[in-house]
Amino acid sequence: MLYSTVTLLYMTVKRKEIETREDVFLLVDTFYKKVRKDDLLGPIFNRRITDWDSHLEHLTDFWESNLFFRNCFRGNPLEKHKEVDAENAYSINELHFGVWLNLWFQTVDELFAGDKANIAKNRARNMGTFIHLAIFKARQ
Numbered sequence: 347m348l349y350s351t352v353t354l355l356y357m358t359v360k361r362k363e364i365e366t367r368e369d370v371f372l373l374v375d376t377f378y379k380k381v382r383k384d385d386l387l388g389p390i391f392n393r394r395i396t397d398w399d400s401h402l403e404h405l406t407d408f409w410e411s412n413l414f415f416r417n418c419f420r421g422n423p424l425e426k427h428k429e430v431d432a433e434n435a436y437s438i439n440e441l442h443f444g445v446w447l448n449l450w451f452q453t454v455d456e457l458f459a460g461d462k463a464n465i466a467k468n469r470a471r472n473m474g475t476f477i478h479l480a481i482f483k484a485r486q
Contacts, residue, residue, distance in 0.1 A: 363460035364413060371406045373466070377453040378402060386445050390438075394430055412469050413462055423473075424480050431481045438481060443474045 364370060378398070381387045395401045404421065411419040431438045450470045454463050 361455075361457060361459040361463075364458050364462035364466065367406065367410050369458070370410045370413060371402070373453060373457055374405045374409055375402055376457060377450055378405070380449045380453060381446070384445060384449065386442060387449075390430065390434060390442070394433070409466070413466060424477060427477050428481055428484050431484075436485050440478060443478045447471060447474050 362369075364373065378391070381391055382398075404419075407419040408421070408423070410416055427438075447470060451467055454466050458466075
């Protein structure tokens with residue numbers, strides 16, 4: 347069986363547990379680099395977010411709060427997602443959330459292993475479902 351260089355590197359690098367804010371930032375930053383390049387998600391995010399450095403810190407606060415139960419996030423993600431849906435003619439659907447979730451899982455699995463990595467994936471799945479349903483309900 348032939349493996350690409352990236353696959354071989356991935357297989358030989360020991361992935362670590364998510365333990366610090368720096369780990370969370372690495373996850374968030376790596377993930378959103380993929381999102382920004384994605385054909386479906388990129389245009390939505392790049393149109394909405396003008397200060398990526400600040401936004402990445404804000405998202406790191408969000409995930410640090412979720413993974414380590416630290417009270418460092420301020421904001422209302424549900425309202426922001428409803429606004430983005432409205433700005434996009436109420437066109438955000440399950441495909442968007444599926445692509446987002448697949449990119450998140452891929453990034454977590456590339457960088458990390460262990461309990462916190464699994465928690466990060468489960469929380470993302472739950473949040474995606476909750477936000478998708480809330481957006482749909484807000485349209486009625």
